[in-house]
Amino acid sequence: MSAAESTTVMVVDDHPMWRDGVSRDLEAAGFTVVATADSVAAATTRAKATTPQVVLMDMHLPDGNGAEATARVLEAAPGANVLILSASSERDDVLQAVKAGACGYLVKSASAAELIEAVNATAAGQAVFTPGLAGLVLGEYRRMATEPTPAGAEPAPTLTPRELEVLRLVAKGLSAKQIGRRLDVSHRTVENHVQATLRKLQLSNRIELTRYAIENELG
Template sequence: MVVDDHPMWRDGVARDLDAAGFHVVATADGVAAARRRATATLPDVVLMDMHLPDGNGADATAQVLAGSPNSCILVLSASAERDDVLDAIKAGASGYLVKSASAEELFDAVRATAAGQAVFTPGLAGLVLGEYRRISAGPATAELDARPTLTDRETEVLRLVAKGLSAKQIATKLTLSHRTVENHVQATLRKLHLANRVELTRYAIEQGL
């Protein structure tokens, strides 16, 4: 589903996605319409603009996930402002792409989002991680102290997953086998009682890793 209040942009993106082999089940021009149509169509991926006539992309993200909790939200916005990025991620978005991205970058991002990966325009992942690292630098809480203990290697892999790297890219970067990286990811998912890479990314962000 494509959510954007500019008809020419919205329809153009939908046409490009259709032409590339994706199935666009709906489009919407605002928060209320996005909620209604997501609830009706249950899209796998929602491309979400941040500036809408009846609210913002963070509001729309929360509304869409309330009606279609298994949807993955990929923000596609002209804005790369810090507050917009952080608000979207806090509302449940899986990733954030700016509209200067090429068509192929968009298609790749949609595929990655559908596969459960977190996708960010270069530089934005660092912004998000840096903000949560700053927040987490305050006094430790009992909840943080009680979090599961990860090995140094698991923590290293988790940080790279949170930056949007694939298992193959992580394997190359750390000089490990693809299977070893996947084993670390699965072990971390089990320890943290998380379901997928998107939840791993959110965990890393929240913990300032």
């Protein structure tokens, strides 16, 4: 079974022709489209019912934006990875989506092949961005990293040596399987370290782990 055939996807877009077309492309590539939705409310309900591994999310929906939808979907299905697929490449849209927990951001001018590759990468926990947008996000994180720490802020929690090792590799964009091969452990062990690190640092995804690594010069 290929990676695509083992990956479940939900497509969220309020344009029926686009939503149906993307769903067909994904299914033709071997993905299983377990749900589609045309609004924030429908996406939240269907994510909870189907627990997809990847959610393709539009940024502009009738009852809210993609950032709001991303946050609500991740509350309903915490194991999902959200990839924004939007016509907008506006700075504010990109940053809002990532801060809400999206793993990546792809513009709708991407080809079907680029979309398939991006969904595979998102399912593997990698950050995926249309060229140019990754620099925007990391630039914002670097800017935030230069801001002074608020007075009275609590010290950062202590990570184990192995958690730090995994964090450095996550920040370099390696998938759990790639990290597992490098450290000679199973990808599930890597995921356990990642989840433990996320809990300790009170972060929600690998993008935020990357920001933490940049702030602490761990990359």
